[in-house]
Amino acid sequence: MRRSRLLGVTLHEETTAVLPAAYPFLAEPGLGAPGAYIGRDVLGGSFTFDPFNLYAAGALTNPNMLIAGQVGFGKSSLVKTFILRQIAFGRTAWIADPKGEYAPLAAAVGGTPLRLGPGSSARLNPLDAPQGADDGHRLRLLQALAATALGRPLNPVEHAATGFALQAVTQSRPAPVLADVVAALLHPSQDAANSVELPVADLVDRSRDLALVLRRMCDGDLAGMFDAPTTVTIDGDTPLFVLDLSAVYQSNREALPLVLACATSWLQTHIATQGGQRYVVIDEAWALLSHLATARWLQQSFKLSRAHGVANIAVLHRLSDLVAAGDAGSQAVELARGLLADTGTRVIYNQSPGEVADAQRLLGLTSTEAELLPQLRRALALWNVGGRSFLVEHHRSAIEAELADTDDAMTGRLADGTGDQVDLAATGDGLTGDPADEAAA
Numbered sequence: 001m002r003r004s005r006l007l008g009v010t011l012h013e014e015t016t017a018v019l020p021a022a023y024p025f026l027a028e029p030g031l032g033a034p035g036a037y038i039g040r041d042v043l044g045g046s047f048t049f050d051p052f053n054l055y056a057a058g059a060l061t062n063p064n065m066l067i068a069g070q071v072g073f074g075k076s077s078l079v080k081t082f083i084l085r086q087i088a089f090g091r092t093a094w095i096a097d098p099k100g101e102y103a104p105l106a107a108a109v110g111g112t113p114l115r116l117g118p119g120s121s122a123r124l125n126p127l128d129a130p131q132g133a134d135d136g137h138r139l140r141l142l143q144a145l146a147a148t149a150l151g152r153p154l155n156p157v158e159h160a161a162t163g164f165a166l167q168a169v170t171q172s173r174p175a176p177v178l179a180d181v182v183a184a185l186l187h188p189s190q191d192a193a194n195s196v197e198l199p200v201a202d203l204v205d206r207s208r209d210l211a212l213v214l215r216r217m218c219d220g221d222l223a224g225m226f227d228a229p230t231t232v233t234i235d236g237d238t239p240l241f242v243l244d245l246s247a248v249y250q251s252n253r254e255a256l257p258l259v260l261a262c263a264t265s266w267l268q269t270h271i272a273t274q275g276g277q278r279y280v281v282i283d284e285a286w287a288l289l290s291h292l293a294t295a296r297w298l299q300q301s302f303k304l305s306r307a308h309g310v311a312n313i314a315v316l317h318r319l320s321d322l323v324a325a326g327d328a329g330s331q332a333v334e335l336a337r338g339l340l341a342d343t344g345t346r347v348i349y350n351q352s353p354g355e356v357a358d359a360q361r362l363l364g365l366t367s368t369e370a371e372l373l374p375q376l377r378r379a380l381a382l383w384n385v386g387g388r389s390f391l392v393e394h395h396r397s398a399i400e401a402e403l404a405d406t407d408d409a410m411t412g413r414l415a416d417g418t419g420d421q422v423d424l425a426a427t428g429d430g431l432t433g434d435p436a437d438e439a440a441a
Helices: 051-056 075-088 103-108 136-150 156-172 178-186 190-195 200-206 208-219 246-251 253-272 292-303 319-323 330-341 353-363 367-375 398-403 435-439
Strands: 036-041 046-049 065-068 092-097 240-244 278-282 310-316 345-348 380-385 388-394 413-415 421-423
Touching: 036 075, 046 380, 065 075, 075 092, 075 103, 075 278, 075 310, 075 388, 075 398, 092 253, 103 240, 103 398, 136 156, 136 208, 136 253, 136 292, 156 178, 156 190, 156 200, 156 208, 178 208, 190 200, 200 208, 240 253, 246 253, 253 278, 253 292, 292 310, 292 330, 319 330, 319 353, 330 353, 345 353, 353 367, 367 380
Parallel strands: 065 310, 065 345, 092 240, 092 278, 278 310
Antiparallel strands: 036 046, 036 388, 345 380, 380 388, 413 421
């Protein structure tokens, strides 16, 4: 022991493992705005989060979120419990669900997923538009769908032909459908052809591929979803609307980017007509990010979040998915950085060692943060909120653990066909009660 000559007190030396106990009330102060409980900040106390409150407090420039992580480390569990807790605070959520795994969550809040697939009775018209809106969003969607289906960018004539067709159908019908656009592409007006100094037959010939790929969604393998006027209505007071796209995911996964773009466009149109603060969850977002056209469209949607009072939540597995758009190279990287610039909160669960370089480059992580990513255990994530980083362990209640379970096939619980889960082990409620199990997803 030594005494400080200046203060007259005894100096104490201790290891870093024990020293924190000497100052038990010093901890990370958190984000500085009220929010839903997420879990434990491993370097502080409880961690709460609400993007709308943080935006109002000036801590975020936009409410959008990106959640990434390898399968089995807890990202789906976080999304489900976060949405459930936000509903308790009066918020609402709409979810595009490619794998059909949000049905238990919908049932918990009194809802039923809308199942959409080829030949289903429900129809969603992606060309729906709010009263008085211009055709900009319709045109961007059509061009994104066509470029993705063609596997290449549209050429100048195809760009022009899309605009001509959309203009023609909106003049004749206030609520056009995709079949109308296809017909207008195959039968353009003389005025449209004159405006680009082409004979009508040449304009038809040079835009035929464009018409045929859009026709696929009306009369091809994707018919029966987006080829007619909308037959679905959504009650604005519904706390959770789930659009189940699992029929497409299971049988025609290559078409998922087209289906997700149409479904999300329809959701955004209805959001624009309703007030309140709402979350839009795009699960399996890699499907949109795997093509430059739909990735650009997604980025444009993120930019509109503040105008519509929406926090978009994009969920994917790897950070490299952000730059997976073909061989576009620098274009894909530039697009990924633009999307991340419109994403105020990034939640990163365990990433494989091969993903660390992309994660560090895209997210601007420090070397210490990057080295942590392959070491993160289940339920533990690196949160970057408005430029501040936190290590957060997600906590769940026993009820939430059951709702968020996605391991039915591996753990012996199978669906009985009604959406209820049957525990084949038949041991109580199937939960161990172990806090470690409840924290993991």
